[in-house]
Amino acid sequence: MGSSTAEQLRESFVDEQIARLEERLRREQDVPPQLLHGWVEDARGRFAGASVTSFLPILVERLVRARLKAGAVADAAAWAKRLLENELPRRWQHSQGVAGRAAEIARLLPRDEGQVLVVSAWLHDIGYAAEVADTGFHQLDGARYLARHGVPRRVCALVAHHAGAAAVAELNGLSGELAEFEDERGVVRDALWYCDMTTSPDGAHMSFDERMAELRARRGPDDPVVRALDRNGDERAAAVRRTEEFLRRHGR
The missing domain is CATH 1.10.3210 (Hypothetical protein af1432)
Known part of the structure; x- marks a missing residue:
């Protein structure tokens, strides 16, 4: 398997994990869906270009939950x-x-x-x-x-x-x-x-x-x-x- 193919698979996995995270947060929280989506995308954008992406869903969740706590x-x-x-x-x-x-x-x-x-x-x-x-x-x-x-x-x-x-x-x-x-x-x-x-x-x-x-x-x-x-x-x-x-x- 080529490096580019492996990278694409990792990105696809991360995309799936973050989509599941967003869906879970949408069910848990009384927040407008569009607003929540914007927070998820903003959190993800903070890690753009990161060399290691396997922990990205966890980091995104931490940032979004911190924002939720802000009220x-x-x-x-x-x-x-x-x-x-x-x-x-x-x-x-x-x-x-x-x-x-x-x-x-x-x-x-x-x-x-x-x-x-x-x-x-x-x-x-x-x-x-x-x-x-x-x-x-x-x-x-x-x-x-x-x-x-x-x-x-x-x-x-x-x-x-x-x-x-x-x-x-x-x-x-x-x-x-x-x-x-x-x-x-x-x-x-x-x-x-x-x-x-x-x-x-x-x-x-x-x-x-x-x-x-x-x-x-x-x-x-x-x-x-x-x-x-x-x-x-x-x-x-x-x-x-x-x-x-x-x-x-x-x-x-």
């Missing part, structure tokens, strides 16, 4: 950064502010609930990105994009309904489409709305009233988001008030 929050932040930082820098600043406030509130929640809140906060506005936008209704577009990429349904739903999306959907004739995602009621949902509606476009903290005034001035009276305030302004305010009461109960 869903870091992945969500990186994903949002990729989609928003260069294309929509102000939206990226806002998202960072929302996620920062969400991280503060998350400390008061059970660990899993806090993680859902922070992940949703990082991803809540990705529907504005060109790669994601479809209908022009950013909450729905973001939620559908995340669902296609295997993100947990609860996070998708929180993104879909944040900031009173139902009223905007009604004005745009998209209520049926938004109904693909359940609108949960509770502390996490209220907190996400609160974080979004008390953070300026530049990521600074501001009061709810200031944020609503800013939104009206920036978008103008004919924008569906502004028109929706006449329908759901009270619902938004109630979510903010409940979150403020929750924070007061915890001494914040």
Whole structure:
């Protein structure tokens, strides 16, 4: 057997082993398949040109599992950064502010609930990105994009309904489409709305009233988001008030 043939057989064996590794990790982990595949390929690329490849699957697994341990929050932040930082820098600043406030509130929640809140906060506005936008209704577009990429349904739903999306959907004739995602009621949902509606476009903290005034001035009276305030302004305010009461109960 020639050396080139032997090399091809070794490469084929390594390819098979890594494919099995990826399939196993996909079954074990609640991570979007495309994201997991990218991590596997990135890990493998670090050993490109290595003279010994027999241990490559083990090394790739170690790197990927280390990345998994970094947590869903870091992945969500990186994903949002990729989609928003260069294309929509102000939206990226806002998202960072929302996620920062969400991280503060998350400390008061059970660990899993806090993680859902922070992940949703990082991803809540990705529907504005060109790669994601479809209908022009950013909450729905973001939620559908995340669902296609295997993100947990609860996070998708929180993104879909944040900031009173139902009223905007009604004005745009998209209520049926938004109904693909359940609108949960509770502390996490209220907190996400609160974080979004008390953070300026530049990521600074501001009061709810200031944020609503800013939104009206920036978008103008004919924008569906502004028109929706006449329908759901009270619902938004109630979510903010409940979150403020929750924070007061915890001494914040």
